[in-house]
Amino acid sequence: MIPLLKRAAVILAAASFAGALVFAMLDLPAPGVHLPAAVEANMAASGVAHPVTAVLLNFRGYDTLLEVGVLLLALLGVLAVGARATPPAPAPGEPVKRMFARLAAPLMVLVAVYLLWAGAIQPGGAFQAGAVLGAAAVLLHLTGILPGWGAPGLRLRAGLAAGFLIFLVVAGALLAQGAVLAYPPAQAGRLILLIEAGLTVSLGLILAGLFLALSRDSGDEA
Amino acid sequence: MSGGMIFAGAGAVLFTMGLVGVVLIGPLLRRILAFNVMGSGAFLVLVGLAQRDGGADPVPQAMVLTGIVVAVASTALALALARRLHRLTGRTTLSATDDD
Amino acid sequence: MSTSLAFDLLLAAALLWSAWRTLATPDIFRAAILFIVFGLLLTLAWARLAAPDIALAEAAIGAGLTGALLLDAVGALRARRDSAL
Numbered sequence: 001m002i003p004l005l006k007r008a009a010v011i012l013a014a015a016s017f018a019g020a021l022v023f024a025m026l027d028l029p030a031p032g033v034h035l036p037a038a039v040e041a042n043m044a045a046s047g048v049a050h051p052v053t054a055v056l057l058n059f060r061g062y063d064t065l066l067e068v069g070v071l072l073l074a075l076l077g078v079l080a081v082g083a084r085a086t087p088p089a090p091a092p093g094e095p096v097k098r099m100f101a102r103l104a105a106p107l108m109v110l111v112a113v114y115l116l117w118a119g120a121i122q123p124g125g126a127f128q129a130g131a132v133l134g135a136a137a138v139l140l141h142l143t144g145i146l147p148g149w150g151a152p153g154l155r156l157r158a159g160l161a162a163g164f165l166i167f168l169v170v171a172g173a174l175l176a177q178g179a180v181l182a183y184p185p186a187q188a189g190r191l192i193l194l195i196e197a198g199l200t201v202s203l204g205l206i207l208a209g210l211f212l213a214l215s216r217d218s219g220d221e222a
Numbered sequence: 223m224s225g226g227m228i229f230a231g232a233g234a235v236l237f238t239m240g241l242v243g244v245v246l247i248g249p250l251l252r253r254i255l256a257f258n259v260m261g262s263g264a265f266l267v268l269v270g271l272a273q274r275d276g277g278a279d280p281v282p283q284a285m286v287l288t289g290i291v292v293a294v295a296s297t298a299l300a301l302a303l304a305r306r307l308h309r310l311t312g313r314t315t316l317s318a319t320d321d322d
Numbered sequence: 323m324s325t326s327l328a329f330d331l332l333l334a335a336a337l338l339w340s341a342w343r344t345l346a347t348p349d350i351f352r353a354a355i356l357f358i359v360f361g362l363l364l365t366l367a368w369a370r371l372a373a374p375d376i377a378l379a380e381a382a383i384g385a386g387l388t389g390a391l392l393l394d395a396v397g398a399l400r401a402r403r404d405s406a407l
Contacts, residue, residue, distance in 0.1 A: 051278075
């Protein structure tokens with residue numbers, strides 16, 4: 001048990017820290033750079049009509065590239081830590097739930113494709129689409145249709161890395177333009193859709209993998 | 223006082239709350255929860271502060287979108303490590319003396 | 323204007339309260355459920371901040387996937403502890 005004195009000191013320090021933070025924020029001068037205006041001014045060259053997608057995949061594309069790399073590394077870490085050669089057979093779920101999952105999964109894939117396509121002009125995009133795909137896989141796993149992950153096979157590995165690799169290849173091919181991920185405006189829309197399609201598949205698989213790789217060690221390790 | 227400022231202030235308090243949790247809470251699962259609260263607070267500050275004059279700002283929004291996905295990946299990795307620790311040693315805290 | 327401001331204040335208070343309960347609840351299972359509630363409240367906050375993209379991602383990933391991961395971990399730890407007894 002942590003001594004009461006230390007606990008009180010930490011809470012007191014934290015409270016004054018929060019107070020200082022809030023006062024500093026209230027005191028903040030107006031921002032010197034107006035970013036929304038800068039985004040608005042460059043929307044025509046971005047290849048998409050939705051500002052958030054333009055920032056994610058065009059103006060700050062390298063952020064997203066590195067982020068997919070981080071996700072891949074996290075999944076590698078999860079697979080390495082949860083070492084178990086053979087995944088247990090999926091527990092047979094209840095028939096009603098299985099039936100529901102079988103009905104819902106194709107609809108969720110449809111929603112993912114819609115979100116991916118809609119991302120160009122309205123809220124949506126690769127992240128949300130990937131999340132829905134991952135959720136579909138988790139649903140199938142929880143109802144006992146999809147088994148947990150052992151060591152991923154070659155095709156699964158290709159799918160996991162596809163988003164990152166497509167992104168890297170596009171970035172490498174565009175290096176000749178003189179800047180990282182500076183798309184030519186005429187092709188920007190198509191390139192972004194290509195990258196987003198790869199990202200959706202990979203993100204879906206990675207997010208599902210984080211759950212499926214972890215859930216295989218439930219129960220005891222006798 | 224705008225909506226953005228309210229949520230930025232709440233974010234600052236959430237961040238501190240999570241920080242206190244990470245420092246004071248022993249059991250790893252709960253510490254991971256505190257870490258997530260901390261991250262959510264940082265996200266709220268990022269977007270709320272940028273939008274304190276009203277009007278959406280897509281740049282911090284895109285960064286937070288990236289951050290949420292990275293946060294879930296790091297949470298999964300942390301949970302994997304905590305579960306591994308529990309499987310190998312039966313402990314749910316980092317300290318050798320288990321004060322659950 | 324004042325109604326929306328009042329709603330924002332209420333939402334911020336609910337966020338702080340749910341986060342506090344998440345960290346202070348002694349039962350880890352309840353803490354995980356409260357964290358999901360916190361994530362859903364956060365989704366509302368993103369919608370209020372005119373960030374529908376983040377709201378979508380938060381609902382699916384922050385509340386959904388993180389919640390599932392947490393509940394699965396709680397279940398696994400409990401199962402092992404119970405089988406050890």
